[in-house]
Amino acid sequence: MPPDARPKSTGGGSHVASRLAQQDPAFVRWLLILACVAVMGLLVVLPVVAVFAEAFREGFATYWANITEPDTIHSIGLTLFVAPIVVVVNVIFGLAAAWAISRFQFRGRTILTTMIDLPFAVSAVVVGLAFMLLFGQQGLLGPWLKSLGIEVAFNVTAIILVTTFVTLPFVARELIPVMEAIGSDEEVAAVSLGANGWQIFWRITLPNIKWGLLYGVILCNARAMGEYGAAAVVSGRIEGKTQTMPLRIEYLEQSFNSPAAFAVASLLTLLAIGTLVLKVWVERLTRQEIQEAARAADTGGAH
């Protein structure tokens, strides 16, 4: 805001004046809102609408035929198979990491916290290439693993591994602030009352972090279903075998079967929108969880 555009106090009491002082002039507000709406409309809403329009262009019968094509059904099944496995692995890792970081002081704690973010920073394609370098046929560990009868390149295992890698931060990142805000007081109290570790986890910790955990799971799931880059490199994109939904979409598009590509894309988009609705709802509950923790801390120990 230019300095001369400061609104003048209308003298309607200090309360009104202070509220006005924080507000930009109407034209600035409208300009900003309009700019946001325009960008969102152009870059987000329009493409989503286009996906559905394109998918249904040749009528519902074609759409149905497109999404019931055997290889497409296989890709849907594969995505719905990979995502839950990745989520489970992430929940276990996320709980362990959040527990370690929020409950213990140890050497390398900061490094661990930073490392958890690494998958966010690294491009998925790079992850895929690095993975091939390690587990590929000419890779460092590939031949050794093959001699043991384990193959982890160009198959579903490879997809699961790289998808886990790229989604690793989601659950941990959600849980660390929640667990730090809640603190360990209640867990220690449970110990003093005679609870064992298992009882503490199920009866105290989990109920306290459940919404944060669910939020992490939702984000992780969304990312896992949409994963393309790393999966593209390591899966080999074998039709009917290692094609997940995003890979299938790309494949159909490349084969000039645009309506089919958009049909699958519309399904993936629907999954994403569903996730988004869930996310908004859970986000509200997570915020409540943190606020309650803060309020409990306020009214609790003052020293």
Next chain:
Amino acid sequence: MSIKIDHISKRFGGFQALDDVCLEVPTGSLLALLGPSGSGKTTLLRIIAGLETADSGKILYDEIDVTNKPPRQRNVGFVFQSYALFRHMSVYENVAFGLKVRRSPRAEIRPRVMDLLKMVRLDGLEKRMPGQLSGGQRQRVALARALAVNPKMLLLDEPFGALDAKVRVELRQWIRKLHDEIHITTVFVTHDQEEAFEVADQVVVMNKGKIEQAGAPQAVFDAPATPFVMDFLGNVNVFQGRVEGGKIVLGGMQLAYSGSHVDGTQATGYIRPHELDIDHVASARSSLKARVTQVNAAGSVAKIRVVAEEFGLALNIDISPDRYAELQLKRGDEVYVSPKNIRVFSPDDYVI
């Protein structure tokens, strides 16, 4: 159950939290661990409960070594400073928690919880969540929760710390009464000397990881063993002097005291505000000429502040309202101050 603390030491990094502490808590006593923050009192309490492990030393319950036993096997009720109530559980569930995790028969849990809630005067509130309770109510839920498992001792960490002044006074009288009824060995931590003296049978004053003095409240208050205790018990006039002929000399004033030091020793004198007398004329006892700088007569005692200009010494004096009315003191009055009692410590007295 009696507790014996046998040469316990604990270090956190470079900080010596507890330094070779020995203490015995007799069965059925109500003992206060009193000290400033960082004195190690909470650490000691947590070590007694098994929530913290000592670097060296032993903890014995009834002469049985429990040093390596986890808290679950110690059967101790612990009330946390922050109460640490389970926020997603109702009052009833909070109190029942210990019984449930110990797999008490279902039929016994409900009557036991209801009895406890009645005892802590929370009957009718069992369905409330911790967030809907006042500070004093939460404190009592924490207490009921700790007592539910029939502990052999009760440990309380700053139990009144987070409460309003009024609730605090009520609750500590109530705790005293409760202890008189159920006679459970109780140890509580506090930094408030008034609280310790009012509630406890035994007061243990701690400083820098060591016990400075342990004893009955009256004994500790009347005969502080160290300058720290003297200072910590609050509100004391301190001055530096020199010992000569069995008396401490401060400028022109010579004061007799009980105890003996070699002549020429540098020593510190401690006089409590109520142990100083004030008058318009010099008395037979050794008196110090001073000027009144401040008068505050609001309260159960009149607080007078004087300065002995000769020595640059400021003193706080408490006198009764009657005496105050009699003297008609005003700011700027010239007065004579004489001590009724004095305690003298020289640095050699408390060399470690």
